[in-house]
Amino acid sequence: MSAPSASGASACIVTLDWPRGAFHLQVDLRLPATGVTVLFGASGSGKTTVLRCLAGLERAPQGRVDLAGQLWQDEAHRHFLPTWKRPVGMVFQEASLFEHLSVAANLRYGLRRVGSVRAARTLEAAIDILGIGHLMDRMPEALSGGERQRTAIARALATDPQLLLFDEPLAALDPARKKEVLPWLERLRAELRLPMVYVTHAPEELARLADHVVVLAQGRVLRQGPVGEVLAALDLPLLGGDEQGVVIDAVLAERASRWHLARADFAGGSLWLRDTERPLGSPLRLRLQARDLSLATQAPQGSSIQNLLRGRIEAVADDRHPSQRLVRLRVGDAPMLARITARAWDQLGLAIGQTVWIQVKTVALLA
Numbered sequence: 001m002s003a004p005s006a007s008g009a010s011a012c013i014v015t016l017d018w019p020r021g022a023f024h025l026q027v028d029l030r031l032p033a034t035g036v037t038v039l040f041g042a043s044g045s046g047k048t049t050v051l052r053c054l055a056g057l058e059r060a061p062q063g064r065v066d067l068a069g070q071l072w073q074d075e076a077h078r079h080f081l082p083t084w085k086r087p088v089g090m091v092f093q094e095a096s097l098f099e100h101l102s103v104a105a106n107l108r109y110g111l112r113r114v115g116s117v118r119a120a121r122t123l124e125a126a127i128d129i130l131g132i133g134h135l136m137d138r139m140p141e142a143l144s145g146g147e148r149q150r151t152a153i154a155r156a157l158a159t160d161p162q163l164l165l166f167d168e169p170l171a172a173l174d175p176a177r178k179k180e181v182l183p184w185l186e187r188l189r190a191e192l193r194l195p196m197v198y199v200t201h202a203p204e205e206l207a208r209l210a211d212h213v214v215v216l217a218q219g220r221v222l223r224q225g226p227v228g229e230v231l232a233a234l235d236l237p238l239l240g241g242d243e244q245g246v247v248i249d250a251v252l253a254e255r256a257s258r259w260h261l262a263r264a265d266f267a268g269g270s271l272w273l274r275d276t277e278r279p280l281g282s283p284l285r286l287r288l289q290a291r292d293l294s295l296a297t298q299a300p301q302g303s304s305i306q307n308l309l310r311g312r313i314e315a316v317a318d319d320r321h322p323s324q325r326l327v328r329l330r331v332g333d334a335p336m337l338a339r340i341t342a343r344a345w346d347q348l349g350l351a352i353g354q355t356v357w358i359q360v361k362t363v364a365l366l367a
């Protein structure tokens, strides 16, 4: 699972080795050229330290940071690019805006740091993507927590970064504000062709935003890979309990208006879900929970379940309760998880390598 994501060449290759008292950071990361890499892990696992090393705010004594061929750190040759020379944008938990400046002036401040035409264009796009055009004359004190954070993101983009870093940007917001900001982050993910590294320990943010995931524990990489693969790992349940399942990126391909249903096509087939009236061709992120998938050895007849797929059983593991098994399936290119009873596994004579029918009861639209 340590290969780069399916999205292409690695943009950023990071090797850090830093014994720091009781904590030893030892990571070897391959981050894809575009999309969001989520650094996920418990408190103290080293997420922020990795982010600060990427930004050049910390210097690991043994380290190499290579952003698509630009060497930002190479300790073998005592090379270390200081933070102000690195084209990175950073967004922190608290949006640290200049309180005495309007939103527009805050953004211009970011722009002044680089002053290029391209940066101005990037900022213009960011204002549009983040929906803050109507806030330009406001002072920061008149912004909601969510609006502040969107302004802080636009300001980070005004420096025309080649890498955008987020350190738990939603952690300081209450649940309602988090819900308000997440769709804007999803727009950034969809519309910016820029590598982004996003630190969180919130499963919801991982499921909605990650293209690529790095799971850290005690300074080490437990797993890294495309989000679908990491979520389908049987030995590393990131979305615990009933939430366990996968996310799938799909495209809205057809609508059945009479039934208020929409068809989403993904790398392994199609799924029908409730129509939300988005334009055809829209990208969709779907969540399939393991408990909503059931397996059959023959095509089910007379079932009310609308979504039927064909897939191969790749692996099986004991689940939390001895009555249950967790089955990993491959549907086209897409990995999926099904939670079934151990009795069903035995009675159906299921085996690894077997092709089965998969009924999907609920498809949730995440984004």
Ligand SMILES: Nc1ncnc2c1ncn2[C@@H]1O[C@H](COP(=O)(O)OP(=O)(O)OP(=O)(O)O)[C@@H](O)[C@H]1O
Pocket: 020, 021, 023, 041, 042, 043, 044, 045, 046, 047, 048, 049, 050, 201
């Ligand atoms: N200046 C320092 N000197 C020594 N150890 C440090 C220093 N700063 C952080 N650490 C240790 O490094 C480890 C990783 O910290 P880090 O902040 O990177 O974790 P994290 O995964 O981001 O945690 P959180 O989610 O709580 O922010 C912790 O054990 C922390 O105590």
